[in-house]
Amino acid sequence: MDLDWQTARTRRWLMWGVLALGFFLVSFNRVTTGVLAEDLTRAFGLTATELSVLHSSFFYIYALLQLPAGVLVDRYGPRRVSSTGIVVMSVGVCGFALSGSLVTGFLTRTLVGLGGSVIYLSVLRFGANWFRPNEFATVVGISIAVSGIGGLAATTPLAVFVAAAGWRVATLTAGVGGLVLGVSVYLAVRDSPAHAGLDAPTGVASGADATGEVNVLANTRRVLSSLDAWLLGVMLFLVIGTNLTILGLWGVPYLVHVYDLGVPRASTVVLVGTLGLVVGSPLFGWLSDRAGTRLGFVFAGTVAFTLCYAIIAVAGRPPLVVVAGVFFFANFVSGATSLSYTLIKERYPASASGVATGALNSLGYAGAAVVPAVMGVTLDAYWTGQTVAGSRIYSLAGYRLAFGFATLAGLVGVACTLLVASRRE
Numbered sequence: 001m002d003l004d005w006q007t008a009r010t011r012r013w014l015m016w017g018v019l020a021l022g023f024f025l026v027s028f029n030r031v032t033t034g035v036l037a038e039d040l041t042r043a044f045g046l047t048a049t050e051l052s053v054l055h056s057s058f059f060y061i062y063a064l065l066q067l068p069a070g071v072l073v074d075r076y077g078p079r080r081v082s083s084t085g086i087v088v089m090s091v092g093v094c095g096f097a098l099s100g101s102l103v104t105g106f107l108t109r110t111l112v113g114l115g116g117s118v119i120y121l122s123v124l125r126f127g128a129n130w131f132r133p134n135e136f137a138t139v140v141g142i143s144i145a146v147s148g149i150g151g152l153a154a155t156t157p158l159a160v161f162v163a164a165a166g167w168r169v170a171t172l173t174a175g176v177g178g179l180v181l182g183v184s185v186y187l188a189v190r191d192s193p194a195h196a197g198l199d200a201p202t203g204v205a206s207g208a209d210a211t212g213e214v215n216v217l218a219n220t221r222r223v224l225s226s227l228d229a230w231l232l233g234v235m236l237f238l239v240i241g242t243n244l245t246i247l248g249l250w251g252v253p254y255l256v257h258v259y260d261l262g263v264p265r266a267s268t269v270v271l272v273g274t275l276g277l278v279v280g281s282p283l284f285g286w287l288s289d290r291a292g293t294r295l296g297f298v299f300a301g302t303v304a305f306t307l308c309y310a311i312i313a314v315a316g317r318p319p320l321v322v323v324a325g326v327f328f329f330a331n332f333v334s335g336a337t338s339l340s341y342t343l344i345k346e347r348y349p350a351s352a353s354g355v356a357t358g359a360l361n362s363l364g365y366a367g368a369a370v371v372p373a374v375m376g377v378t379l380d381a382y383w384t385g386q387t388v389a390g391s392r393i394y395s396l397a398g399y400r401l402a403f404g405f406a407t408l409a410g411l412v413g414v415a416c417t418l419l420v421a422s423r424r425e
Contacts, residue, residue: 011196012130016123016139018181018188019078020146022086023123025178026116027150028158029093030058030368031248032171035159035267038256039167044102048383048394052376055249057106058113059369063362065117070358071220077191078122078129083182085122089115090178097171120147124341124357129192134289137342141285144338148277148331151247155271159264222348223359228420232298232340233363235416238409239305239337241367243330246309246406247273249372250379251327254399258317269320273327280335285342294339294346299417301336304329306410313403316396337413371409375402 033040033055041051072081092111099105120143127139161170190196223229246254247270255266284301288294308330312318318326341357348356382398 011198012193015189016126016130016143018185019082019123019126020143021181022082022119022178022185023143023147024150024153025086025174025181026089026119027147028154028174029089029112029116029178030062031151031154031244032158032174034248034250034252034270035154035162035263036167036171037249037253038263039162040105043167044105046102048379049373049376050102052249052372054102054105054109056369056372057109058116059244059365059372060113061110062113062117063364063366063369065114066121066358066362066365067220067355068358069118069121070355070361072118073121073125073358074355077195078126079186079189079191079195081118082122082189083186085115085118086178086182086185087115089113089119090175090182091115093175093178094172095175097168097175120361121358124345126189126191128345133346134292136345137285137288137294137339138282139285140338140341141282141335144281144285144335145278148274148281151274151277152271154248155267155274156264159267163264220355220359223344223356226344226347228347228423229344229356229359230363231416231420232344233360235298235302235413236337236340236360236364237367238371238413239302239334239367240364241369241371242305242309242406242409243277243334244368245371245375247327247331248368250375250399250402253394254402255320255323257393258396258399259320259323269324270327272324273331276328276330276332277334280332281338282335284335284339288339288342294343295417295421297336298339298343299414299421301333301339302410302413302417304333305337306407306414308333309403309406309410313400313407316400371405374405378402378405 033051037051040046040054044050044054046054069081089112092108092113092115095108095111096105099108123143124140127136127143131139158170161173251270251273252263252266255261255269256263259266261269284297288297291297308326311326312323315322341360344356344360378401379394379398382395382401384393384395
């Protein structure tokens with residue numbers, strides 16, 4: 001029996017909106033180091049490698065916990081898991097704002113990753129519980145767009161706030177706001193239509209099948225034995241890791257060092273790149289739901305991603321408008337690669353959706369932990385020996401090599417997608 005659409009459709013979107021704000025904060029908190037790079041380098045006296053490690057500390061724990069987070073969401077439901085995660089994440093943000101050294105900064109940012117690790121999977125599980133199968137990719141796309149808006153907030157708006165109030169005040173403000181949101185999620189969100197006293201939509205499990213009482217071990221074993229899951233996970237490892245490293249960490253320093261821009265203007269170019277994610281994710285989700293296909297979009301998106309970063313790797317210092325276009329389209333087409341989550345989710349019963357998407361997300365965000373360190377070591381090898389206001393300056397050759405790595409990552413991602421396609425023929 002379908003939902004009473006006069007009440008339930010509005011209610012589910014309102015609950016999704018509150019939950020999606022948590023995903024907004026996750027995205028904001030994980031990439032603030034791009035705008036804060038100069039401030040953090042001066043405050044803690046960091047090299048490129050150390051800054052990369054500090055940035056990646058969020059992703060180390062985030063990636064490691066994706067599979068356990070999926071199990072938790074399947075077992076206890078998105079309401080309790082996400083509200084707890086948002087509070088833990090926000091405590092970490094407040095601690096990071098008060099940090100006085102690289103060690104405390106690393107530990108508190110790790111706490112941010114710990115809390116943030118459960119939010120996206122909670123959003124996906126909520127979507128699986130409240131929306132029809134032919135609506136799921138659209139919901140995921142819109143959710144990722146909200147995440148992209150969080151990334152936008154961590155560019156020019158954050159740079160302006162930091163310039164006016166300082167990085168510690170700006171960070172502490174985000175932490176306090178997150179504490180309020182965590183309580184709001186617990187009060188407003190319900191795990192499934194059954195928990196809200198409503199009927200489930202057509203094609204969606206209800207009652208115990210929708211949350212909680214599942215064979216977690218069997219589901220985990222099934223997902224981890226899937227070669228397709230591993231191949232798509234490697235592709236996401238490279239695409240997510242590269243995009244988050246460039247837009248979340250090294251995009252702003254690249255523009256400052258190579259184009260001699262100020263941080264606010266450089267962050268505006270990165271903002272244009274993040275807009276691509278905001279536009280592309282819901283568009284590809286909607287197109288995929290209408291077309292009833294996923295893999296073709298994933299393949300095309302991976303190819304386009306590779307070509308985008310190849311432009312900067314070859315040109316080194318193309319016109320600034322070209323750089324903005326590359327950043328935009330690399331993130332725009334990543335909306336197509338995110339359909340991998342829907343691909344995996346559709347292969348398993350509703351009770352396994354958290355485990356399935358968690359396994360994929362774990363591999364994807366492991367890239368965000370590893371790729372920054374690789375690029376940081378590369379740039380340190382090309383340090384010019386100069387510093388400006390305590391911040392190291394890196395050469396154009398070093399940045400070209402970093403973008404060459406991004407291009408190579410895309411090529412490997414294309415190969416993984418082709419292997420998935422060949423296995424489905």
